[in-house]
Amino acid sequence: MNIVHCTRMLEVEVHQRLRSLLRTEGIPPWPHHLTLARLVTRALRLGPSAVMEIGGLAGVQGHYRVGYLAAALLWPGAVVLVAPADIQRRWLQVELPRLRVWLQVDKPLYREQAPAGCTDGLLLLTPQRWLQELLTPASPLAQLPTLIDGLDDLEQWAETVLTQSRSPQDWDEWVWAQPPCAELIRETQIALTHSLLSHPPNPYEQWLLSETEQNWLQAVWPPPSPPGWVRWATLERHLAQFTLHCSPLWALAELASHWPQRPWVGLGLALGHLSLPGVTRFRFAPHPRDEVLHLYAPAHLPPPNHAGFYQAICQELHRLLPLAQGLVVILVEEQPLQTQLTVALAAEFGSRVQRERTALEENGILVTGWRFWQSHQERLPAPSLLVIPLLPIPPREQPLVTARIDSLRHQGRDWFREYLLPHTLAQLQRTVAPLRGGRVALLDSRVCHRSYGAQILTALEPVIRYSRLAAFGSG
Known part of the structure; x- marks a missing residue:
């Protein structure tokens, strides 16, 4: 079957063909496959560009990719697909081979470089290669519709390239x-x-x-x-x-004049921290019943700047660990606290406790920073309990964080709510996504006592919050 060449009918065609596949093929269930495919097709056809936040387990497991890949395969011309290497491997080994057979489309695939004058096919690029192309004057890629997966890390990609x-x-x-x-x-x-x-x-x-x-x-x-x-x-x-x-200072602002001239669509788990003027935003929320997050957020613990904070965290961990029936992950970015907790727990639980390692016992206790966990969580079993002693507020010891805070302060702007808080919310949303339906303990009592605590709880919805450990253990 040929690709549809009447772009006005393309949204209908994508919808009908994908709906037929959902009925007959073993595509992972997700209630928004058709909606996402139509929105992607419409954004690429008419604009404006769009970002789509895929919340919950669908965003972690990649079920949503079927919709935008179907739209790309049926698009009447060349499409640029941008994603990190792990997502590209999934495209090439699983989704694209199946969809090409199911849709009866023989659209060619190219990696990193398309033939000169290419007018058809899918061009797969890493984020770094794509950004380098955009920064090249008169790059032909700026004239092609573009789909970007893993957009959560756009700021980091841009900083690395620039x-x-x-x-x-x-x-x-x-x-x-x-x-x-x-x-x-x-x-x-x-x-x-x-x-x-x-x-x-x-x-x-x-x-x-x-x-x-x-x-x-x-x-x-x-x-x-x-x-x-x-x-x-x-x-x-x-x-x-x-x-x-x-x-x-602001990497995305430096890219503003280099964005594709054709409409583009970006997808990710948590995108609220990205400043992208002129785009339409969509959010596919986690399932309100099956993906409820069970959150233990006690109000009685001292704040992080209190002298008794470390001792209180240790006591709370000793109460929490017996509730776990498998792997426990303790997320601590601050190196001194990470070291202290690892040593204290290893003295009691021995080799069960590991620090930033992937070889773990079934009932192991992993103490790790946020970056290590996000990079390796796909290779680890889902934890039965995730413990977050401190909110992941960007550390002011990092030079760019300091410079951005100073810049916003000099402009008389609210540097916490405009910069630190959105990045904190995005980090939390990405981290708890694999735990949807499971249990998370957030031990930073600022969630309970600061005015921004309500925003944090809203960002984690659907959520059931427990303030007492007995209720959390039986919930």
């Missing part, structure tokens, strides 16, 4: 390239080394460069011409070496 870095080895190259300035370059390197080593250690060993340090660099590494970029350094203290970085 950030300029200079390693310790670059100083040698500067010396070789500018022999008359060799002495000045070495003096600058030594001065920066001493200055950075004078900073007290922090968990990230990263700092914004001071005005004095930036002045030292003027002759060696001039600042970028556009305003709104910041310079910072990563220190390897044990080697007395550092890497310099220059990053845009």
Whole structure:
């Protein structure tokens, strides 16, 4: 069967063909397959561009992909598909082969590079490759409809692509390239080394460069011409070496003039933190009955800045752990607290306790940071209990976080509600998504006592909140 070439009828065709497949083939059940497929097709055909938040287990398990891939296969022309490598593997090994057979479509597939003058087919790109193409003047990809999966990490993708870095080895190259300035370059390197080593250690060993340090660099590494970029350094203290970085303060703003000229659609688990003017937003919420989150959020614990916080968390963990019937995951990004909890729990539970490892016992206790958990959770069994001692508020020890807060403060804006809180909500939504229908313990009592606590609970809906452990254990 040929691809439909009448774009006005394309939404109807996608709907009918997909509905037929849902009746006859083993497509994972999800109540919004048809709606998503129609919305994607309409956005690509008429605009405006759209972002679609897929909440709950469907977003984690990828059931929603059938809808937008069907729309892409039936689109009368070339379509760009952007996603990280793990999603692309799923496309190529599972969804696309099945859909091409079911839909009787022989649309060609290309990875990373399409033939010159390509007017048909699916072009699969990694986020980094796609962004590099967009930043290239007169890139032909800007003229193609684009679908982006995993859009949650767009900000991080953009920062990675746009950030300029200079390693310790670059100083040698500067010396070789500018022999008359060799002495000045070495003096600058030594001065920066001493200055950075004078900073007290922090968990990230990263700092914004001071005005004095930036002045030292003027002759060696001039600042970028556009305003709104910041310079910072990563220190390897044990080697007395550092890497310099220059990053845009707001990476998405830097991309604003490079977005595809044709409509595009982005999909992800939690997208409220992304500032994308001019797009239409849709949200497919978790199932209100089958995906209720059972949340233990006690109000009696001291706040994180209280001297008794660590002891209170340890006591609460000893009450929580006996309730678990399988893997327990304790999410702690702060390195000192992560170390303290790992040591304390290992002293009592022995080898059951592991820190950021994937080889775990069936009833293991994994103490991990947020990034490690998000990167490896697909390879681990679903935890019977997820414990979050602290809200994942972006740490002010990170240079870009500090710079953004300072920028918003100088503009008289609410830096917490405009920047920190949206990122916290998105992180929580992504993290609890695999636990829908299961149990999560959020031990940061600011959820109960601060004005933004209601927003956090709303973001986690559907949720049943327990303030007493006895009710949580039997719920």
